[in-house]
Amino acid sequence: MAREPRPLRSVRRRRRRLSALACLLAAGAAACTSSGDQGDGDSAPTSRPPAAARPVVPPEPHVGFDYQIGGPYAPPPGVRAVSRDRTAEPAKGLYNICYVNAFQAQPDATDWWEEHHPDLLLRDAGGEPVVDEDWDEALFDVSTPAKRERLAEIVGEWIGGCADAGYQAVEADNLDSYERSRGLLTPEHDLAFAGLLVARAHAAGLAIGQKNAPDLAQRGRRLGFDFAVAEECGQYDECGPYATAFDDRVLVIEYERTGLARACARWGGRLSVVLRDTDVRPAGKAGYVRATC
DSSP, X not given: XXXXXXXXXXXXXXXXXXXXXXXXXXXXXXXXXXXXSTTOOOOOOTTSOOGGGSOOOOOOTTOOEEEETTOOOOOOTTOOEEEEETTSOOOTTSEEEEEEEOSBOOGGGHXXXXXXXXXXXXXXXXXXXXXXXXXXXXXXXXXXXXXXXXXXHHHHHHHHHHHHHTOSEEEEEOTTGGGGTTTSOOHHHHHHHHHHHHHHHHXXXXXXEEESOGGGHHHHHHHTOOEEEXXXXXXXXXXXXXXXXXXXXXXXXXXXXXXXXXXXXXXXXXXXXXXXXXXXXXTTSTTOOEEEO
């Protein structure tokens, strides 16, 4: 099966859009793994047991956490869980979470989707792709069971690559794509697709984390998500729904000092909280920021 090429772009934080329901975020990162992809590493060691034979283990509540989807680096002292882009190697001896942009196409991959799977991109009445304007990411069309199944085959290969690389979990970004769909998608569409990804992850021996949509946290938990990854839930007072739904298995990333202070004051003793720079730069790069409670 032809797969989406790995786009070459930096990781960036989505600008927030306030709504009556919630303030929702998403972050972009790189894409997939295959022998034809740019920038991929070697295949997993043959000594690793099959992914399906591994038990699904979620991250522990309040685990020391670092968010490294902008590029891997040596985890700071006290870190026992780390999230990295799925093109990166997992950190040895730690709990590793694999980032996958599951509901939208990377900007540099739009041409690939147009060539290989044009009908899997959500389109407006004029036939043009519906785009997340914050990140120039075309939305996947998850509006029908048939399209969801086909997309799950592609994204499922990415998830399988995470398992083969030795990750213990995956975070599936952009569960809230329906909010940017101009009314063409509903929460039910996104949740139905998420259910297929949950099944794929669990079959591969991976826990799977909900990313975004705090108002869907309870439904996400019932669907099978094992934990949550929440950006700026301290800054925007959104941590509670995640904490309740996922029994404090919530990994919080703040990008402002005020958000860190709020998250630490209310949730620092229960949730995993880290402050990162908005580009999530590797340690040693200009502009790198990291702090915890």
